[in-house]
Amino acid sequence: MKNFNSITWKLGSVIIILFIIIAIPLVYVIDRLFTDFYYKQVHDNIHELSKRYASSLNNIQDETIIELLQQLSFLTNTEIIVVDENGQVILGSLETTELIGGGHLSADDLSTLRDGYDTDIEYRNNNIHFLASGSPVFSDNSFLGGVFVLSSVDDIHKSISQVRSLLFIALLGAILIGIGITYFVTRKLSNPLLLMEKATREIAKGKLKTRVNVHSSxxxxxxxxxxxxxxxxxxxxxxNRREFFANIAHELRTPLSYLHGYSLALKNNLYMDEHERNEYLSIIEVETTRLTRLVEDLFDLSKMELGKVDVYTEWVDIEEIVESAVYKTSIHAKKKDLLVKTFFNEHTPLIYSDGGKLEQLFINLLDNAIRYTNQGEIEVIVKTERDKCLIDVKDTGIGIPQEDIPFIFDRFYRVDKSRSRTMGGTGLGLAIVKNIIDLLNGEVKVTSEINKGTTISISLPIEVEKDSAS
Incomplete structure (x- = not known):
């Protein structure tokens, strides 16, 4: 059974209805044109004949002329009625004579002829319908009577009826053709929509590899x-969510296992001496810090994505912020024997921005660079250009594949899952970086080469607009 709520049915119905709405008035106009054309042709014909007959008569009582008119009536397939100056019919068949009221012309029509004007009359009696055109007959300015030429309207109706039949057949054929074309067009138009509807349902069921193959612009x-x-x-x-949950489970499992194991060891006095006890406490402290950092990252990212982070702007010294971030990450750099260098313009201006967010930004970038750099150095280059502050963070680390660069700022995204896990990454650091840059109306670009290093270039406005900072 057809679904009458489908877009194919609705669209087809609308097109057919519009077609019918346009076609019916068009057929009506054509019908009126043909009807008026036929009536005009007949009227002009009988009017011309009546004028010719009237102009050729000078004695309507002459039997020879009357006989001649009778022959003309037969030859032209028309009826001729001749009336005298009193309106009395002196020539005409019994049938047509009865049409004008028992053989006498009406006073109004007779008066019109006396005044020298032509007159048009429609005679109707039962099923007989005639159209008549009359012209006056004068001789030496004396009114002698009039000549009427009649033509049956039934013939006109027959011709019009044939035209209407043809119009009806043409209309019916056009509608059938229109239905066929409409069906084809609506199927052509609606098929892509039906494919998209089917695809979206598949996607809603979790089949996210489903794609729509519609090639049009x-x-x-x-x-x-x-x-x-x-x-x-x-x-x-x-x-990414699956990977994130796996990463979070791993990140939580390891420190929680340490915390549980070493706390039990301390509780049960399972240590050799005070030095070993302090080592256990140090491990508990490190793992607690690791958990705290993970929770803070998750909390910060969730607030940023919900737009619940306030930006507190003030004039800040970008050199001071960079140096503070380098100092706070220097312990991790020293553990890997990495050198962190900073380069500034001779006169680096203050920038109107959020100092806390900037420090968090640089700490995350430096942590990320240190984590994925095994040897070499890390450079932080700060310079200004017009109303922009340009920062490059360069490392000599493992690099990022080109196909992964567009996704490194996505939350939970990790380029090398196995290596990232051993290095302690959660895939949140760069996502937080991107959110901070967006908050500060900045821009970021990444260039990288495998086993040669990565450069993250940031452009920040010297002064953050007040509207965006509110």
């Missing part, structure tokens, strides 16, 4: 591209 093509992009984003999100 119109709105339907753009919609299909948007659905494919949505499916890609959902697939990426689901993959």
């Amino acid at each position: 119109d709105e339907i093509g753009k919609l299909s591209s948007a659905i494919n992009d949505l499916a890609t984003e959902l697939d990426s999100f689901r993959t």
Whole structure:
């Protein structure tokens, strides 16, 4: 059974209704044109004949003339009525004579003829319908009577009826053809929408590899591209979420295991001496710090994504902030024998921004660079250009594959899952960096080469707009 709520049915119905709405008035206009054309042709014909007959008569009582008119009536397939100056019919068949009221012309029509004007009359009696045109007959300015030429309107009706039949057949054929074309067009138009509807249902069921194959540059093509992009984003999100939960489970399991094990050891006095006890306490402190950092990152990221982070702007010294971030990350750099260098312009101006957010930004960038750099050095280069503050963070680390660069700022995204886990990364640091840069109306670009290093270039406005900072 057809679904009458489908877009194919609705669209087809609308097109057919519009077609009928246009076709019916068009057929009506054509019908009126043909009807008026036939009536005008007949009227002009009998009017011309009546004028000719009237102009050729000078004695309507002459039997020879009357006989001649009778022959003309037969030859032209028309009825001729001749009336005298009193309106009395002196020539005409019994049938037509009865049409004008028993053989006498009406006073109004007779008066019109006396005044020298032609007159048109429609005679109707039962099923007989005639159209008549009359012209006056004068001789030496004396009114002698009039000549009427009649033509049956039934013949006109027959011709019009044939035209109407043809119009009806043409209209019916046009509607049938229109229905066929409409069905084809609506199927052509609605098929992409039906494919998209089917694809979205598959995506809703979790089949995120589903794609819509609609190749066009119109709105339907753009919609299909948007659905494919949505499916890609959902697939990426689901993959990242799974990886994130696995990472979080791992990140939580290890420190919690340490905390549980070493706290039990301390509780049960399972240590050799005070030195070993202090080592256990140090391990508990490190793992607690690690858990705290993980929770703080998650909390910060969730607030940023919900737009619940306030930006507190003031004039800050970018050199001081960078040096503070380098100092706070220097312990991790020293453990790996990495050198962190900073370079500034001779006169680096103050920038109007959020100092706390900037410090968090640089700490995350430096932590990330230290984590993925095994040897060499890390450089932080700060310079100003017009109304922009440009910062480059360069490392000599393992690098990032080109295909992964567009995704490194996505939350939970990790380039090398196995190596990232051993290095302690959660995939949140760069996501937080990107959110901070967006909050401060900045821009970020990444260039990298495998086994040679990565450069993260940031552009920040010297002065953050007050509207964006509120």
